Amino acid sequence: MNEKLKEKTKEALSSVLPITLIVLVLSITVVPMEIGTIALFLTGAMLLIFGMGFFQLGAEMAMTPLGQGIGGRLLKGQKLLLIIAVCFLIGAFITIAEPDLQVLANQVASIPNEVLIWTVAVGVGIFTSVAVCRILFHISLSKMLTVLYILLFILAFLTPSDFVAVAFDAGGVTTGPMTVPFIMALGVGLSASRSDKDGANDSFGLIALCSIGPILMVLLLGIFYHPTEATYSAVELMPVITTHDVVKQFLSAVPKYAREVTQSILPVLCVFLIFQIFSKHFRRRHILRMCIGFLYTVIGLILFLTGVNVGFAPVGNLLGSGLTDGWLKWLMVPVGILIGYYIVKAEPAVQLLNEQVEDLTGGAISHKMMNASLSLGVACAVALSMVRVLSGISIYWITIPGYILALVLSRLVPPVFVGIAFDSGGVASGPMTSTFLLPLSMGACTAIGGNVVRDAFGIVALVALAPLIAIQIMGLVYNHKAKAVPLAGSTLAEDIVIELEEDEDE
Template sequence: MALPWKKKMIWRERLGRNRTILGEKIREALASVVPITAIVLVLSFTVAPLPTATLLAFLVGAALLIVGMGLFTLGADTAMTPIGERVGAHMTRSRKLWVVVLVGFLIGVIVTVSEPDLQVLATQVPGVPNALLVGAVALGVGVFLVIALLRILFRIPLSRILIVFYIAVFGLTLLVPEDFLAIAFDSGGVTTGPMTVPFIMALGLGVSSIRSDENASQDSFGLVALCSIGPILAVLILAMIYPAAGTYTPVALPDAADSRALWHLFEEGFPTYLEEVAVCLAPIAAFFALFQVFALKLKRKKVLKIAVGILYTDLGLVLFLTGVNVGFMPAGSYLGRQIAGLPYNWILVPIGMLMGWFIVQAEPAVHVLNKQVEEITSGAIPGKAMSTSLSVGVAVSIGLAMVRVMTGVSIYAFLVPGYLAAIVMSFFVPRIFTAIAFDSGGVASGPMTATFLLPFAMGACEALGGNVVTDAFGVVAMVAMTPLLTIQMLGLLYQSKLRRAEAQAQVQDEEIIDL
């Protein structure tokens, strides 16, 4: 039995480690938010001045986002990832298919409901109740997470599944109102955010760890890709059952006469989002508690650590949603309207590309994916090459999204050739690159895309007199699509270099034999 002073020392060490990790997470969040904040400040002091109250609310919102994302990602690492790995390994060890199906479906639904990016998108979709949209998306993720897990267990090639379901996706788009198309594809992008990605990838690693073949680790990729398809199909089906689209209502600007009134705006939001987040996270906590009692039976210390992680997640999500809804979205929408109203509104395109480049460079989930890819491929795909490829893809996608906002070109003109090219390329690149590419599409469309770039596009579209629902929505979908092409192009380049190196080695061997 440990002495009291030893227990105090242990708790102090743990507290110190948590503070250090939290500091790292806040620095990651800082790197994610600061570039957008700097761009907004430069624009607000030059070509697109913001009202003082709106600018101050944006800055307070940025601070809440930084702290909230830091706490949230710490909670995801402390609670969601360990739960995902242990649940994935345990349910596959049971060797019961019905367990994999049932647990996989429940996990997909439960985790998606608490996804912050989805909550942000749902509040911006006109004419559809938040709960209805979130519920449809959650069911879609649940079904496709089961499909993704079964793919790993039965060793089914990812490219075949992608072809079948994307044919189904584009077939359904011919039967639904145009208003829902961009929203459906955006739903697929926002679902794979900071809550679901760590959990789903950990679950994939847990399931693949049961297999002993050499392709097991590679097959752990692709879960994010398949879980991005489920929401698209779910929202398209919802559009056929619930064919209603409301009128877009511009985001209200913060109205505060002084600093106390400004803080009151945020203070009013805290109870609302505290209640919403508690409702979202309660199913995850209940699921873990039941799984712990009947299956996992972890030690008390590990259970306590996971419980603390869930609390971190709760607090971080409350701060995140409050900062987004009160500070970030109004500033993004107003800034888009201001720039679109300029005589030289073509600068929407380069500004959007600049934002896209910095957003993906600073996205924490992207860094996690880059590191995992570099480790699994033993350095064959360097993290720097991955990062640059993603940045180029996202910058181009935001530029094209701004072109859509200015011209009203249908999203079909970009998505159909883009996905067709990505699927064709999948037959010519190594399997690992295809899985990574489609996973990257979901990971690249992170928190900043839904919280700032989508309101920015909506504000610009409104000022230009376009249809916000058909022309502004689709930003997230464009961000999720272009990495499919750029990463697979990286795969073609890698394959070409590998073949040249093999040919050169063969020539050298022949020369040695001749000697």
């Protein structure tokens, strides 16, 4: 096996193993499951591990250099309208291909799939252009986010309450495994073309702004489409008796996800071909390496989505309904904390973001620090989501104070932490959240007779909110340490200390 692939697979194993063990312990002690269901789950976990390994290596070989190449070339052209148009098209086309968006569209019955997908795609396209203009014109990310979130909540109050959770979830699912690597790399390429010291800081923030676009657009749709008919289609647990049935379940699902992933990668390949034809940016050996990377990405996503949807989603639904039996229902909160802590590590795009942060900060913000902050934040978010499912409290009671706190913190930490935090929110709410945590909350909500659309939806939104606060709190701690003992060998760390001193002088 390729050494790099072996390394990525080992990382994936360490990420997926804890959540697998938690589910196995629960199936033995609290929610008994049939052997066939456990076999499906374990097979799904195995596919998940290999899928993450292939995907991370493929994204590193293909998506990252392509995004950086396009970002660098766009600024060299110095044609603002062309830059805006290209970024809009890239954002829209890649979003249309995002597998997570297809899942959400199938679950919202009150809006036709095509209408929802195209509306969200336009939202991402517009805000990709807005994010690029922010980098070009050196606009403060904190100030821009404050204005946009105020606008977002004004629209939310005008939208039927049953539809608000769906709209916030839309912001999380659009920044999935296909979109995130490319947009992150695009930001790095754009900021690297600038010679000023703020370039590294501004490489973050694209995902944050691209997550706002879908929320705003879906809130607008909620005003025109009546949302009461929106339903979440419950996951069906197919009968599994023998190992042959297990294999049959996965093999029958592979063509479906292979088709979805192929459709997802085609727009990216078209962008690659058009870019290469007009720019001649990549040499022959780079093109060959990127083609292998695209192949790895396709293989990885097929394995990942098949494992998650066939093996994990049914078990999540079963756990949710089983844990709400009598006094056991309040076990949903501590179980949610445990699952939330470990499940974010199994999100493929999270590991890519963590590696990018570590590289760009020269190790000042390490992979371990990011993982710990994200895990703690998502654990709290899932616990709050379980409380919502059990009590039926409005999502506003969590999102409004949460975003106010996040925006206040954004004024207290250096810009780089603001970009990292808001990017982490979009990345943390990936396919594991939508295909395991959402069925978990849906199963629990259905079992206790709650409103699925209002109470089960919103878990993706809260998972996306948690890193905004957790990473910025980490930034406050880091600032305190950086002022006391400046980190040698890290330009970004030195810049952070300088920014803090300048703020104090002002």
